[in-house]
Amino acid sequence: MALSVLWMESPLTRNSGRSFMSEKPVYVTTPIYYVNDAPHLGSAYTTIAADVLARFGRLQNRETFFLTGTDEHGEKLANRAKELGEETQAMVDRFAKVFHDSWKEIGISFDDFIRTTEERHREIVLHLMNKAIAHGDVYLGDYVDWYCVSDETFWTEGQLQGGKCPSCGREVKKLVEKNYFFKISKYTEKLLKHIEANPDFILPASKRNEVVAMLKEGVRDISASRTSFTWGIPFPQGPEAGQDRHVIYVWFDALVNYVSALDPLGKPERFKRLWPQATHLIGKDILKFHAIFWPCFLMSVDLPLPKRIFAHGWWTVEGQKMSKSLGNTVDPVQMSRTYGKDALRLFMFREFPMGSDGDFSMANFKARVNADLANNLGNLVSRTLNLISKNLDGRWKAPTHSAPGTEDVWESARQASSSITGPANAEETSMERFEYFNILQSTFSFVTSLNKYFDTKAPWTLAKDPSKKQELTEVLSSVAEGIRVAACMLWPFLPDTCDEISRRLGVKTPLSLRELGYGNLLRPGGAGAEERVITMGQPLFPRIQ
Numbered sequence: 001m002a003l004s005v006l007w008m009e010s011p012l013t014r015n016s017g018r019s020f021m022s023e024k025p026v027y028v029t030t031p032i033y034y035v036n037d038a039p040h041l042g043s044a045y046t047t048i049a050a051d052v053l054a055r056f057g058r059l060q061n062r063e064t065f066f067l068t069g070t071d072e073h074g075e076k077l078a079n080r081a082k083e084l085g086e087e088t089q090a091m092v093d094r095f096a097k098v099f100h101d102s103w104k105e106i107g108i109s110f111d112d113f114i115r116t117t118e119e120r121h122r123e124i125v126l127h128l129m130n131k132a133i134a135h136g137d138v139y140l141g142d143y144v145d146w147y148c149v150s151d152e153t154f155w156t157e158g159q160l161q162g163g164k165c166p167s168c169g170r171e172v173k174k175l176v177e178k179n180y181f182f183k184i185s186k187y188t189e190k191l192l193k194h195i196e197a198n199p200d201f202i203l204p205a206s207k208r209n210e211v212v213a214m215l216k217e218g219v220r221d222i223s224a225s226r227t228s229f230t231w232g233i234p235f236p237q238g239p240e241a242g243q244d245r246h247v248i249y250v251w252f253d254a255l256v257n258y259v260s261a262l263d264p265l266g267k268p269e270r271f272k273r274l275w276p277q278a279t280h281l282i283g284k285d286i287l288k289f290h291a292i293f294w295p296c297f298l299m300s301v302d303l304p305l306p307k308r309i310f311a312h313g314w315w316t317v318e319g320q321k322m323s324k325s326l327g328n329t330v331d332p333v334q335m336s337r338t339y340g341k342d343a344l345r346l347f348m349f350r351e352f353p354m355g356s357d358g359d360f361s362m363a364n365f366k367a368r369v370n371a372d373l374a375n376n377l378g379n380l381v382s383r384t385l386n387l388i389s390k391n392l393d394g395r396w397k398a399p400t401h402s403a404p405g406t407e408d409v410w411e412s413a414r415q416a417s418s419s420i421t422g423p424a425n426a427e428e429t430s431m432e433r434f435e436y437f438n439i440l441q442s443t444f445s446f447v448t449s450l451n452k453y454f455d456t457k458a459p460w461t462l463a464k465d466p467s468k469k470q471e472l473t474e475v476l477s478s479v480a481e482g483i484r485v486a487a488c489m490l491w492p493f494l495p496d497t498c499d500e501i502s503r504r505l506g507v508k509t510p511l512s513l514r515e516l517g518y519g520n521l522l523r524p525g526g527a528g529a530e531e532r533v534i535t536m537g538q539p540l541f542p543r544i545q
């Protein structure tokens with residue numbers, strides 16, 4: 001039976017015709033990071049997760065825009081510059097470069113890197129704040145309550161835990177200052193309705209429930225300006241502000257980056273296309289800002305809400321909270337240099353689902369990389385290529401029929417593929433719901449099933465018997481085709497490795513094949529059956545000791 005026939009009725013084919021063909025753009029953002037230090041495991045987690053989605057969008061040939069950047073204003077950074085004895089602008093310039101260069105070094109494929117001290121950003125912040133003022137949503141008042149400088153967050157007495165910040169556990173300070181306030185309460189009812197009507201607006205569901213509970217409890221109006229320091233965008237204040245010099249509260253400044261980076265005034269058409277597709281990937285620590293403050297502000301300035309806010313969990317290191325003083329921060333750049341970019345990328349999403357918390361331990365990292373990359377995938381590639389090189393003159397072709405004994409292999413390929421597309425009636429792929437954990441689990445099961453098939457068929461024995469040449473060819477070409485398919489599936493997660501696998505197999509890399517359509521790429525035989533010439537190489541992943 002021809003493979004195309006074998007696959008015609010499968011859910012894979014049905015799904016690929018539907019969601020793989022989605023024409024909707026992908027617009028994915030990370031939080032913009034405070035420039036008080038170098039990136040660590042936590043910021044790298046969010047950034048790499050966004051990178052995976054962006055690469056997936058590009059692989060599907062969808063218009064894709066991936067934004068990251070740095071949050072450079074506010075009291076925390078002004079204090080940090082004082083502490084370091086540097087000019088604030090010089091300090092933020094220095095650390096912004098560290099972030100930019102670190103992301104480049106670990107292979108982050110961002111399309112834009114926005115800094116809140118840039119003019120293009122300031123212009124939009126002022127534009128939107130003026131709009132909120134014109135809509136009567138801003139008023140002058142006194143803030144007399146608690147503030148956590150580290151999180152740049154206002155707290156009520158009742159919210160504190162043991163007198164400390166309930167989010168980061170640090171000391172809070174009593175703030176008494178004149179602020180402009182934003183009438184958040186005017187929009188919370190409308191936001192609740194939006195969340196009810198769009199259950200996937202906030203994911204995972206547990207986080208949506210938290211937001212709903214906060215909204216039902218009631219949210220007090222929030223400061224839109226600060227007056228006790230000057231490091232920020234000057235607030236467009238009226239004469240009633242008196243002698244006080246107001247700067248825009250850093251969160252109202254920072255959140256606007258998601259809009260300002262799209263240049264809404266200069267490129268309105270692109271803005272209209274991309275903005276409603278916005279997916280904000282964030283850590284759970286900043287859920288309230290993204291899922292309550294930001295949507296209410298957007299409603300005030302008459303902009304549509306983003307498509308999705310996904311709040312992921314928190315990493316600890318060897319069971320402890322990551323912190324400079326404990327000396328247990330993990331440097332993603334160093335990890336990438338030592339073990340390769342893809343090793344870190346795999347580990348991050350292979351251990352636990354993205355909505356949960358997880359722990360980083362060197363022992364688990366090594367065990368995971370050795371099991372999946374050295375033993376499972378790497379070993380399969382090297383065994384297969386070795387035998388093709390020795391026995392088939394380094395050449396292979398995708399099989400035109402499904403060889404006997406490959407049923408389990410192709411069934412697990414189908415399951416892996418469905419884990420990417422998601423349920424048949426879904427309007428979007430599971431990738432867009434950040435179901436990376438499930439996807440990797442089923443894709444590596446597929447790789448395992450290829451290894452099992454390889455072991456069962458023992459092609460090294462077939463190679464010894466000239467009369468078994470046809471069977472040997474069938475086995476090796478089936479496995480080679482399976483590896484090609486797995487490399488397409490894994491490409492967003494392990495781009496360097498999958499490019500290298502494709503190169504060694506003699507097939508065009510997944511990206512250059514995208515004109516075929518992603519669904520076809522994932523279909524055994526779907527990339528054509530021309531002859532391929534392999535290239536040998538060093539082990540892809542040497543075992544880590």
Ligand code: MSP
Binds near residue numbers: 042
């Ligand atoms: N500047 C604000 C965000 C403004 S977005 C408009 C901010 N910056 S931050 O530098 O503190 O970065 C916070 C983000 O870093 C978290 O939301 C999360 O994405 C990531 N992480 C920081 N520490 C983390 C862990 N320990 N674990 C997982 N992610 C964490 O907040």
